[in-house]
Amino acid sequence: MSILFSPITLGRQVLDNRVVIAPMCQYSADEGRATDWHQIHLGHLALSGAGLMFIEATAVAPEGRISPADLGLWSDETEAALAHVLQSIRRHSPIPIAIQLAHAGRKASTEAPWAGGQSIAPASGGWQTVAPSALPYAADDTRPAALDEAGLARICNDFVAAAQRAQRLGFNVIELHAAHGYLLHQFLSPLSNTRDDRYGGTLENRMRFPLEVFDALRAAVPDDTPVGIRISATDWVDGGWDIEQSVAFAQELQRRGCAFIDVSSGGLSPLQEIPVGPGYQVAFADRIRRETGLPTIAVGLITEPEQAETILASARPTWWRSLAVCCTTRAGPGTQRRNSATRSMRRNSTGVPSRGHTKTCSSRDKTACRTGSGDST
Ligand SMILES: Cc1cc2nc3c(=O)[nH]c(=O)nc-3n(C[C@H](O)[C@H](O)[C@H](O)COP(=O)(O)O)c2cc1C
Numbered sequence: 001m002s003i004l005f006s007p008i009t010l011g012r013q014v015l016d017n018r019v020v021i022a023p024m025c026q027y028s029a030d031e032g033r034a035t036d037w038h039q040i041h042l043g044h045l046a047l048s049g050a051g052l053m054f055i056e057a058t059a060v061a062p063e064g065r066i067s068p069a070d071l072g073l074w075s076d077e078t079e080a081a082l083a084h085v086l087q088s089i090r091r092h093s094p095i096p097i098a099i100q101l102a103h104a105g106r107k108a109s110t111e112a113p114w115a116g117g118q119s120i121a122p123a124s125g126g127w128q129t130v131a132p133s134a135l136p137y138a139a140d141d142t143r144p145a146a147l148d149e150a151g152l153a154r155i156c157n158d159f160v161a162a163a164q165r166a167q168r169l170g171f172n173v174i175e176l177h178a179a180h181g182y183l184l185h186q187f188l189s190p191l192s193n194t195r196d197d198r199y200g201g202t203l204e205n206r207m208r209f210p211l212e213v214f215d216a217l218r219a220a221v222p223d224d225t226p227v228g229i230r231i232s233a234t235d236w237v238d239g240g241w242d243i244e245q246s247v248a249f250a251q252e253l254q255r256r257g258c259a260f261i262d263v264s265s266g267g268l269s270p271l272q273e274i275p276v277g278p279g280y281q282v283a284f285a286d287r288i289r290r291e292t293g294l295p296t297i298a299v300g301l302i303t304e305p306e307q308a309e310t311i312l313a314s315a316r317p318t319w320w321r322s323l324a325v326c327c328t329t330r331a332g333p334g335t336q337r338r339n340s341a342t343r344s345m346r347r348n349s350t351g352v353p354s355r356g357h358t359k360t361c362s363s364r365d366k367t368a369c370r371t372g373s374g375d376s377t
């Protein structure tokens with residue numbers, strides 16, 4: 001029996017196999033509302049036979065969108081639009097579905113990748129972004145506003161409200177997005193968080209807001225809904241967030257009832273230098289799995305089933321990822337646009353182009369991995 005196709009449990013959610021479809025922003029929503037593109041895209045993926053399907057980073061407030069076309073869950077309208085998509089999927093597929101709740105922070109208010117992905121200033125139809133500190137991602141980005149305690153409380157409440165909507169919608173799993181240089185990652189990293197209050201400086205202080213959001217979210221949904229988190233294990237920049245700090249963060253999350261850790265990397269700084277190669281992030285997931293014992297999702301250029309199965313069998317955590325997931329780039333209008341977007345997003349998200357890939361995980365290893373989209377048509 002292949003490890004890849006053996007069951008695993010995240011919290012109380014049993015997955016039939018260890019193939020997981022990764023979250024993939026589609027930049028195709030309408031004022032946060034899911035559209036028929038999501039119905040086609042997610043509908044197709046839901047027929048893949050994967051053990052779990054993540055929908056894309058979903059903003060908990062309009063200001064938390066990466067682009068104006070990001071998916072959102074902050075109102076009855078955005079909830080109703082997602083409900084429509086989920087109902088059609090549920091009529092045809094039993095796949096467990098996960099939502100990734102996100103706030104883009106200083107990386108918000110940018111164009112869709114196929115439109116260049118540049119920061120959009122408030123005067124040009126964008127909005128004022130917020131962050132731990134008034135430090136822009138790129139030098140020519142609009143300077144974000146540093147969040148005060150009232151702003152932190154507001155955003156924490158936005159995550160809670162979105163989690164309650166996700167619960168009502170029947171999502172099987174909830175993931176907090178604390179990776180890829182978005183708001184919660186911005187608090188973790190000393191490169192983007194230079195606060196001198198109780199949310200900045202020491203590791204303990206920099207972890208404080210992400211942990212407060214995790215606790216509030218965990219408390220807002222029933223115990224049988226697994227709540228996990230995606231992290232970037234390292235910024236790939238000297239003096240930034242790194243694997244040692246990630247282990248400490250993961251151990252703190254484990255103490256607080258985190259159901260799984262999804263281990264990615266990068267996205268915080270344009271200065272990142274990522275040594276790309278097959279499974280280039282697997283070692284981070286392995287380390288965190290060994291140090292916490294939590295189910296751990298690995299991702300990153302795992303492209304061959306044999307490669308994934310070998311990694312699993314060697315008791316190192318990774319997953320197998322089905323290239324069938326790639327059908328997103330083939331289906332629907334604007335295929336070329338989305339193909340180029342997928343390629344550019346890869347660069348955005350992990351700093352490197354990568355092809356379709358696979359991943360796996362083993363209950364023994366309590367690890368899992370993810371499927372990106374992969375434009376390997
Ligand atoms: C089109 C596309 C959209 C993505 N959107 C998200 C997202 O919404 N949230 C997230 O955490 N990662 C996102 N990612 C990153 C993937 O989930 C994954 O971590 C990345 O593609 C690296 O894995 P790979 O080498 O297996 O592709 C996206 C990647 C791609 C290619």
